[in-house]
Amino acid sequence: MSDATIERHRPRVPPRRPLRLSWSDERVRGAVWQALVVGVVAAILWWLIRNTAHNLEVRRIATGFGFLWREAGLPIGEHLIDYAPTDTYARALLVGVLNTLKVAVVGIVLATLLGTAIGIARLSRNWLLARIASVYVEVIRDLPLLLQLLFWYTILQNLPGPRQALNPVDGVFLSNRGLKLPWIEWEAAHGAALLALAAGAAGTWLYARRARARQMADGQPRRVWPAGLVLMLGLPVAVWAAMGAPWTVDRPALRGFNFQGGLTVSPEYFALLVGLVTYTAGFIAEIVRAGILSVGQGQWEAAQALGLRHGQVLRLIVLPQALRVIVPPMTSQYLNLTKNSSLAVAIGYQDIVSIANTTLNQTGQAIEGIAIIMAVYLTISLSISAFMNWYNARIALVER
Known part of the structure; x- marks a missing residue:
């Protein structure tokens, strides 16, 4: 192909107009309005910060994060790392962050598995299974999450005591003190x-x-x-x-009025996890169902023509294509589950919100305490979004 032909097919770029310092030039107007908006926002922030600092000074309220290195004196019943009331507020808040992550990570995994199973069940050819899955979705999504958390917590609190604990499997005990499981000595x-x-x-x-x-x-x-x-x-x-x-397996055993040894799942954590998982799974089920329905019927027919069974078609052909529709709204549900874990304070589970609230009540530094809560949830949410965006880009169709 000659240079003349290439030049003829090359798209023409319109000439760039010179910038005129006139209100009739849209670029000048855009720059002026943007500068005006930035100035107004900066002025509002400056006024809020100055007014807050003045009020704190008048009331002689200390500011800053120096309180983090003071002794907390705060008892925390459930912690993943060693903790004692003589530790600092910083370590207490770290325990709260880990407790929040323990709920969020386990909840996301379990809600994904349960929601996917229910979403597939809604499309089942078995009439009874499809109806049960539909009723589950409609009932769970229409009830407030806080009400469900209180429901599960009340059920666990009304279980028999340790001496009359339920023993469905050897070494597993369920009572109003929580769930006890055998565990290895780490x-x-x-x-x-x-x-x-x-x-x-x-x-x-x-x-x-x-x-x-x-x-x-x-x-x-x-x-x-x-x-x-x-x-x-x-x-x-x-x-x-x-x-x-x-x-060496550490098996729980009844000693006195409670169990000793093994792994303990507290009633508060158990109720919070069950409530978040069952609630979020109802929304994930609809996302999975919509993703599967978005795949054309021709994909099913072509795969069945090759001799693949129904389960193989779903697992190998349909779900990989449906993921491109499922992943974006699934990210929102993961974020919702993480943020909804802040309702743990209603049933006594000590997550970052509960511990930070106690901290700001003891120290009187509410601004710093609320800022810590916001920073924790913002970091977790941005991390989840970054990972899901990376995964979504990885499975996206690449045009050739």
């Missing part, structure tokens, strides 16, 4: 094995990427599961065995 070998599992999962993912790249290059499929089995099972077991293979 040692250094278990932590090393867990790190080896994480390393094995990363190695499996890298090996799978390389195998797919080589298959695209030469057309020869390569098995990933043998390497994954070695990395994700053999490596952790080898590390665990090399460090002595400790395996």
Whole structure:
């Protein structure tokens, strides 16, 4: 193709008009209005900050975050790290952040699994199963979340005491003191094995990427599961065995008026988790159902013509395509579950909101306490959004 032909097909760019310092030029008007808006917002913020500082000074209220390093004297019944009332407010708030993350992370995983199952059940050919799933969605979504949390907490509080605890499975006890489960005595070998599992999962993912790249290059499929089995099972077991293979199960036992040993799931955490999971799963179910229905019927027919069973069509053909519709609204539900966990204060679970409220009541520094709560939820929400946006971009269709 000649240079003249290329020049003829090249899109023409309109000439750039010179900037005129006149109100009739839309660029000048836009710059003036933007500067005016920024100035008004800055003036409002300056007035709020100055007025707040003046009021705090008049009332002789201390400001700053120096209180974080004072002794808290705050009892916290449930904590993932070592904590005592003699520790600082900073450590108490850290315990609250970890308690919030414990609810959010576990809740997101369980709500995703339950919501996906219910969403698929709503499309089932079994009339009874589809109707039960529909009733679940309609009832759960129409009831306020706070009411559901109080409902589950009341049920757990009305369970029998430890001496009459329910014992559905050997070593598992359910009472008004919570859920008691057998648990292993954690040692250094278990932590090393867990790190080896994480390393094995990363190695499996890298090996799978390389195998797919080589298959695209030469057309020869390569098995990933043998390497994954070695990395994700053999490596952790080898590390665990090399460090002595400790395996001591700590089983709960009734001693006096309560159980000792094992893993304890408090009634507050249990009620909060069940309430958040069941409530959010109702919304996720509708998102999954809508995503599946967005895939054309021709995809089902083409896959069935190849001899694939219904479950295989759903798992291998439909759901991967539906994810592009499911992921964006699913992100909103993950954020809602995380923010709704702040209702834990209503049933006595000590998350970041509960501990920060107690802290600001004891210290009188409400602005700093509320700022900490806002910063924690903003950080968690932005982290979830960043991860989901990355995943959504990864599964997006790439035009050629």
